[in-house]
Amino acid sequence: MINFIVAYDDRDIELGSYFDNCKNQLLGLLDELNGFLDGKICEIPSSQCNSVYIDIKIPSYNPNPFIFIAYSHGSETALHSGGNRYVEKYSNSQHFINSFFYTTACSVGKDLGHHLIELGCLAFIGYDRPINAYKQSERQEISKKCDNAGIMAFLSEDINIFESYQKMKNYYTQQIDKLEDVKDMMFAMDLIQARESLVCLGNRDLKKENFFVD
Numbered sequence: 001m002i003n004f005i006v007a008y009d010d011r012d013i014e015l016g017s018y019f020d021n022c023k024n025q026l027l028g029l030l031d032e033l034n035g036f037l038d039g040k041i042c043e044i045p046s047s048q049c050n051s052v053y054i055d056i057k058i059p060s061y062n063p064n065p066f067i068f069i070a071y072s073h074g075s076e077t078a079l080h081s082g083g084n085r086y087v088e089k090y091s092n093s094q095h096f097i098n099s100f101f102y103t104t105a106c107s108v109g110k111d112l113g114h115h116l117i118e119l120g121c122l123a124f125i126g127y128d129r130p131i132n133a134y135k136q137s138e139r140q141e142i143s144k145k146c147d148n149a150g151i152m153a154f155l156s157e158d159i160n161i162f163e164s165y166q167k168m169k170n171y172y173t174q175q176i177d178k179l180e181d182v183k184d185m186m187f188a189m190d191l192i193q194a195r196e197s198l199v200c201l202g203n204r205d206l207k208k209e210n211f212f213v214d
Contacts, residue, residue, distance in 0.1 A: 049081030074105025123202035162204030
């Protein structure tokens with residue numbers, strides 16, 4: 001069994017539906033893979049995306065390995081939901097020891113990601129700069145699939161974390177090439193920026209089997 005913790009800011013004024021859709025796509029895959037992964041999923045919606053809840057909930061998973069996935073806004077040192085910094089450097093980042101930390105939040109890979117690894121987080125995939133997400137249905141679907149490409153490849157294929165990161169970058173490139181063919185250059189440039197902002201930190205050799213617990 002793999003323990004999954006999925007945080008998502010579904011109440012965000014601008015991107016709440018996007019974060020929720022990203023979460024739902026992931027949960028759909030987990031449902032398909034349930035016979036193999038036998039995953040235990042803890043959802044943390046906006047109402048619980050605060051440091052108090054994180055401080056209570058996350059330590060209950062230690063010292064076992066787990067996968068933490070976050071769909072929300074972010075900054076160089078924190079994950080944000082509304083006015084709350086629910087995961088923050090020097091505040092509660094120590095709770096993520098033995099985790100694979102995957103987030104689509106802006107800029108978190110610049111500082112917080114490195115700090116998590118220093119404290120014992122096993123691996124991190126995220127962005128080290130601001131990225132754009134779109135409300136328009138067609139663009140939003142592409143953004144969602146790009147954001148989830150790494151974690152979905154990791155869970156559905158027999159590959160390690162670094163290979164899933166590479167597949168994520170390759171998926172971005174495929175979408176960029178299609179957009180350039182139809183001359184949607186503004187969106188293509190946004191995806192290029194997102195692709196070049198991706199970072200993979202920590203133990204790149206881990207596979208999903210390393211996160212199984214009894």
